[in-house]
Amino acid sequence: MAKSQRYNYIFYLFVIVFIVLGCRIFYLQVIRRDFLCNRSQDQYYRLIRLEGSRGKIFDRNGKILAKGLNFYSIFADPKLIENLNDTAQKLAAYLEIPKSAVRSKLERKKRFVWLKRKISLESKKKIESFKFKGIDFIKEEKRVYPEGKLASSLLGIVNIDNQGLEGVELGYNQYLSGKNGFVRVLQDSASREITVSTKVLVPKKGADLTLTIDSHIQYWTEKFLQETVLDYKARAGSVVVLKADTGEVLALANFPFFDPNNFDGNSLKFLKNNAITDTFEPGSVFKIVTLIAAIEEDKYDNEDIIFCENGQFKVPGTTLHDWRPYGNLTFEQVFKKSSNIGVAKIASSLGSNILYHYICRLGFGQRSGIDLDGEVSGMIKPVSKWSNTSPYIMPIGQEVGVNLVQLARALAVVANGGYLIEPYVVKRINAPFFEKENRPKRKRIIKAETAQRAKDILIEVVSDGTGKRAQVPGVVIGGKTGTAQKYDTQIRRYSPDDFRASFIGFISDEEMPIVIAVSIDEPRKHHFGGVVAAPLFKRIAEKVNLYVNREKLLNF
C-alpha cells in the first residue's frame, strides 16, 4: 500500500472519530443541555428551608409567657452511613434513646429518617465532632414557656411541628404561625455552604399576642387554688377572675395543671380548660338569676315577707329543704340566708316564661363568646320541656348545666351596673404589617337601679349571710355561695358524697369592679361553698385588691 494511502486511511479514521465525538458533544451540550445543567446544579446548589418563627405570647404587662428557641433536629441518610454499629452506639448515648431504636432507623431503606427532633446546641456540637457520614442537622424552632406551669391550661401546647393543639395556641394558631421561606445555597463537594444566593423566599414571622392575663394575679390564683384543692383533697378546681366592666380575663386557673415544657402522655388529662369545658349544676349560686329577675320585674321590695315553710316544702315531684328551717324571711333575707324554699317561691311567682327569659338574658344556655376553643354552652332546657318540678328546682341551680365563665359573666352584670359583657383573653395581635386590638363588647340588659339593688343584697350575703368567710377587711365584697350535689349517672340519683362547692363574688369598685368565680369539684372533709370556696375567694380578692391599689398608687 502506498504511504500516502495509509496516511489517508489514518486521516479518515481520525475524522470519523472526531465526527463521532463531535456528535456526542453536540448531543450532551445542546440536546441534553437543560437536563445536565439541572443535575449539576442539584449537586452544588441546595434549597434550605427557613422556618417562619412562631409569634410570642405576652401577658398584659409585657411578660413573655411563650416564645420560640432554636434547636436542632438530627436526621440520617441511611445509605451513606459507614460503620453502622459504632454510629448507632455513639448516637444512642448522646441522644438518650435506645441503641436498638437508632439502629433500626439507620437500617431503613430510605434516604431520610429523623433520629431525634429538637435537641440542644450542646448535643449537636458533640455529635458534630464525630463527623459521622450521612448524619446532618436542621435548625428548628421549639416552643418554650419561661414561666413554666403558669397559665398552662389557658396557653395550651403545640405539637412537634409547632402547630397549636389546645388553648390560645390552638385558637390563635393562624395568627401565631409563621410562614416558611426558602433560600438557595451554593455548597462545595463536602456539602459545606459557600455562599447564599440572592434568590430567597423571605420567611414570615408569626404575629405576637398580648393577653389580658396579669401574670401576678394568675400566679396567686393558681397558688391559692392548688392549696385549697390539696387541703380538701378535692378532685379539681377552677377560678376565673375578670374585669366586670370590660370582660378582660385577668386570670383563669385550673388545678391540676401541667408543665408545657415537659408535656407527656400523663399530662394529657390535665390539658382540658375545665373553666370553659366543664358543665356542672351550680346549686345556690344560680339564685342570682331569680334575684335579678324579681328586682327587674319590680315584683318585690326588700322588706316583703316570704314564708319559708319551716324548712320543708312539698312541690310537684319532690320536697324542697333548707339547710336550716326558716319561717318568715324578708326578700333580702331569703338570699342572705340562701333559702331554697324562699327562692323557689319567688321564682314560681314570676312564672316559668319570665324565669327562662332571664336565664337566657344572663347568658346561660349559650357560649359566653370567650375567644378560646372548646367552650361548652351549658344545658338549659326550653320551657316546653320543663317538668312540673322544674320551676322549683331550676332557680336553686338544679336541672341546669353551666360553666364557670358563664357564672362569672352573669355576676358581672350586677357588678358593672347592668351590662352583659363578652369575656376575652387576647387583648392585641401584633404582626409586622398588621395590628388588631380586641375591644370590649357589652350591652345593657337590666336597669342600673336593678343592678344596684342586687349588688346591695349580695354585699349583705357576704357581710351578714352565708358568705361571711369571703369578707376582706376594708374592701366591699358581694357574692353568693353554692353547694350542689353531683348527679351520679351510675346510681341514677344525686350522690350523697359528691358535691361541687362554689362561690362567685365581686370586689365593688367604681373604677375597676372585679368578679372572681371559684368552683371546687368533690371536696372532702367539708363540702359547703361558704366553707371551701369562700375562703379561697377571700385570699384571691385580698391579693387582687392590694395589687390593683398598688398599681394605682405607682401610676400616681
Added chain:
Amino acid sequence: MRKTYLSQLVKSFLIILSLFSLAFFYLHQKVLCFVQAYELTEDQRCLFELKDRKDYLIYNISKETSLAKINEWSDNNQFVLADRDKIVALNLNGPKGKDLSSENRLVSLFNRFVSKVPDAVAQNRQ
C-alpha cells in the same frame, strides 16, 4: 528567515503567556471571592450560633427568675415589700452622734417618696 521565525515564536509565546496570565488572574479573583464568601458564611453561622446561645441564656435567666421562683424565694426569706404603712428607718446619725436628718435631703426625699409620711416620723437611731 530564522530571525522572523524566532520573533514569531516569541510573539506567540508572549500572546499565550498574557492570555494565560489574564485567565489565571481572573480565576484567582473568582476563587478569592468564593473563599471570602465561605469565610463570611462561616462568620454568619457563628453569629447565628451566638444569637442562639444568647437566647438560651435569656431563657435560662427568665426561667430562674420566673414568678414561681421569685415568690418561693420571698416566702422562704419572709421578704415583705415596703408599703404605705411601713416606715423606712435609716441610720441618720453620723459617727459623732450628729443628727443629720434635716441636712440629709436625699434621705428625706426618699422617705417621702416611699412612705408618704412627714420627715418627723422617720426614726433616728443612735
